[in-house]
Amino acid sequence: MKSLFKSLTMAASAAALSLGTLASAHAVDLEFYFPVAVGGKAAQTIEELTNSYMEQHPDVKIDAIYAGSYQDTVSKALTAARGGNPPQLSVILSVDMFTLIDEDVIVAFDEIATSDDDKAWLNSFYPAFMENSQTGGKTYGIPFQRSTPVLYWNKEAFKEAGLDPEKAPANWEEMVSFGQKLVKKDDNGNVTQWGVRIPSSGFPYWLFQGLTTQNGVILANSEGNKTNFDDPKVVEALQYLVDLSTKHEVMAPGIIEWGSTPKAFFEGNTAMMWTSTGNLTNVRDNAPFDFGVAMLPAKERRGAPTGGGNFYIFKDSTDEQKRASVDFVKWITAPKQAAKWSMATGYVAPTPAAWETDEMKAYVADFPPALVAREQLEFAVAELSTYQNQRITRIFNDALHAAITGTKSAEEALKDAQAEADRILAEYR
Amino acid sequence: MTQRLQWIYGWLLLFPAMVMLMAFTHVPAVTTVINSFFSTPRGRREAKFVGLANYENLINDPTFWKVLTNNLWYALATIPASIFLSLLMALWVNDKLKGRSLVRMSFFAPTVLPLIAVANIWLFFYTPGFGLIDQIRMGFFGLPENSWLGSQETVLICMMVVTIWKEAGFFMIFYLAALQTIPPSLREAAAIEGASRSTFFWRVTFPLLMPTTLFVSINAVINSFRMVDHIFTMTGGGPDNASSLLLFYIYEVAFKFWDTAYAATLTVVLLVLLSLIALGQFFFMDRKVHYR
Structure with a gap:
């Protein structure tokens, strides 16, 4: 009898809790799949970054889901999209762009990011990285986890x-x-x-x-x-x-x-x-x-x-979610965050501005080999990518x-x- | 009236199991066969009926023939070897010997471990230069390093070794259970008659174990088409498909190339192949295995 009473109170308080969250649930929910292809620090850094984004933007809730290797991630994202329940955004190999277009599951960034500020942002990346991110005059991927x-x-x-x-x-x-x-x-x-x-x-x-x-x-x-x-x-x-x-x-x-x-x-x-x-x-x-x-x-x-992964935005989401996704991607590729990411993993920070941050300058001064990849970008070409x-x-x-x-x-x-x-x-x- | 009621009861009792079997086995199997006659739907293009085109592709696909031959060799090598080894181990640990439970446990350990995990251990064994096998070869015998997984001649054999090592312990458990049901009086009677150990084994033990052998061999056949986890971890089917097996190829076609129609066609082949083998084993062998 006592235990029944106990479980009843627990159920009641759980219901009260969920009511409480419902009350504040006008926030935008985003599901974000990410792969990890190198050591364990990458996953930890992604989680740190999304958490600090959510602290700054309480109206956005991002569920960062570790989806395995690059291969697993594209499989999971495509399977979910075919089942009508895609993530809102995901990091997937830049070379899978044509596949994702062919499957008709992603949207171009230009369709959502239309303000002048947005356009300037789309032009702020190293051209070598954009070769694998654009086709037919549209930008489908934003370079993030990129290497050479x-x-x-x-x-x-x-x-x-x-x-x-x-x-x-x-x-x-x-x-x-x-x-x-x-x-x-x-x-x-x-x-x-x-x-x-x-x-x-x-x-x-x-x-x-x-x-x-x-x-x-x-x-x-x-x-x-x-x-x-x-x-x-x-x-x-x-x-x-x-x-x-x-x-x-x-x-x-x-x-x-x-x-x-x-x-x-x-x-x-x-x-x-x-x-x-x-x-x-x-x-x-x-x-x-x-x-x-x-x-x-x-x-x-x-x-x-070049190699590695880009951010993609999936088609089957609300306009509000798409806009929130662009804002998040914009934030995470901003110089400060990109520099943090690059230092934690060795991936090449995708914008020249990221290399101009104080943290990055100090890192490079201490460890000059980090610069080699950036210098090589001048000679880099798009990774093999086809339909x-x-x-x-x-x-x-x-x-x-x-x-x-x-x-x-x-x-x-x-x-x-x-x-x-x-x-x-x-x-x- | 009562007969009708019994009929309803019967169906009601069957119902839960039947729903599960239908939903997860029969419906998917039928859908697979239907899909194999259609093209792959992609984003903006709907699937359309293409008749036998997928099967024509299959016949003209050199990779398909390669993985099929690989799979046959793989089956031919792993099935008898793992059965023989498991029988040997079971006979050994069935005798009274010191540390029997320790030996039993160590024989069974490979079965308990997840295949992906052991594949990583084997990956280290096979690493050229500083892997375990090469360290022994180079340290004790002064042989040059060898790329075990990197050469088309050795890679499939390396995969077979992992499979045999993994499976033998599992089959040993069945043989061990069967051995313990053989009444000791048979051995005593044989001893009184003066039968040698080998005569006893070939004339008494082995025939009594035949039902187990049938069961184990069916499992081994199924596993030889089903166990592909280690290929993901160790070789990814390479080099040049030398270690790719039918199921692994189906996975690649379905979830890497996203050509679901062709994957369905390959699955139909696998389905037919396995059904034929199972039918053969049940109908033809079942009559001969029981000791009368």
Whole structure:
């Protein structure tokens, strides 16, 4: 009897509580999906930022939902949108823009952000990041969690090999010749330290796009409906990548795991590595030796893709929610917040203004490698992005894998991939 | 009248289970078959009837044939190996030996652990250069490092090893339970007759275990088409689809490429394949397994 009474009072007070919240529920509710692709600090920082936004704007309630990897996030957002219950905003890979347009689930920012102030904001980002965020004259994504690959090198290993520890390879030839000096073998002739490591598991197209850009070729047009996979310059770039292992023997053979690459670098298994700037804070915290960060080496030119995630606003929300979403995105990409985010993760702050904040200046003065990514943006191009993006990149990845593992020649693999991509993209031309 | 009432009672009792079975098994299966005859709806374009076009695509899709062959090899290797290993382990821990519960527990441990978690552990084993296997190979035998998951020749075998390791412990439990139902008097009688251990095993134990073997083998077949979690974590189907299996490919087509119609077509293939195997096992083998 007593327990019944107790549960009754509890139910009553719960009802009273929910009435209380109902009374103040004219606030705008936003659901916000975000992915995390690097260490644990990213999720924590996003939550800190949304919480402090809600403190400043009590009329907005943001439910920040960690949705897994980039892949999981786009799957969840699309599934939710198909079920008629999409989030209001989400961070999703910039390259998924065409997919999201094709599925008709997002709106362009220009349709909501119409004031002069808004327009100035839309123009405040680095152009390299906007390449993947605009199509047909409209802006569909706002750069936020953006990165670019850079070269990390172990200064101690360079010194040991008789190289200048302050000088990273500037071009393809130097990367090979440095690599050859850096390779160390044990008494049995087995390699204990490789020269360089360009990971190829999972999404090899991304780092490979560094090589193709340096070789002066673009992989897909900006309409996202035509690829250039079998261009002779792409073939040459792939041949170079394959030769690093087979001919010059400065890189481990076979497919190289993306995830264990920083670890291989820390363990001295490789003296140089190519990986995302998103790993910068990780390397800074964990490398037991002096390391340097440089732009990727050049061939005809310097070059690298951009990468990472953009903010998207979903179609199926009220006008009030859309406006509130734009305001939130505007706030979180403002210099102060962008600087905080960049320092916590290593992602490249997306506006020049963010680099001018006092916090960012102090950080860069203390840790100059953070600047390399920004300098590289001048040479950066849009990450490979097409309609049916996941499928096209999968075809391309398979071709790269086939060439790297030696089942097909570079030329043959890329020709097959181009034919397959043409077949799929034909209906979008 | 009473007969009619019984009829209603019967259906009422069946009703809850039937609704669940219909809603989560039969309706989706039928919808899948229907979807496989339509094109994929995308945003502004509605699905339209395309007849057998999806099936034509399927026949011309080299990736489909590759994952199907992979899956057959995968099944052929993992099913007998895990059954053999589980029987061996069960026979061993069924005997009286020191620390029996500890051994039993360690054999069963892989089953308890989530596959994604153990895949991460195996990922470390297979890491070239500083992974466990390579450290042993390089440290003790002076062999060069090997990219286990990065080569098309070894990657599927590596996946099979993880699966066998994971499954054997689970099947061992069934064999162990079956072994304990065999009356000890049979062993005593055999001993009096002077039968050797191997004769006893092949003539008595093994035939008595046949129903369990049938059950375990059906489970193993289903699992060989169903367990793909470790592929997500370890290889993502690569390199060049060398470690991709049918179900993994279906997931990719459905939730990465968002080509739901083609995914439905692939699912129909999986459905037909599994139904045929299950029918075969129940109808043809069931007659032979029971010891008479």
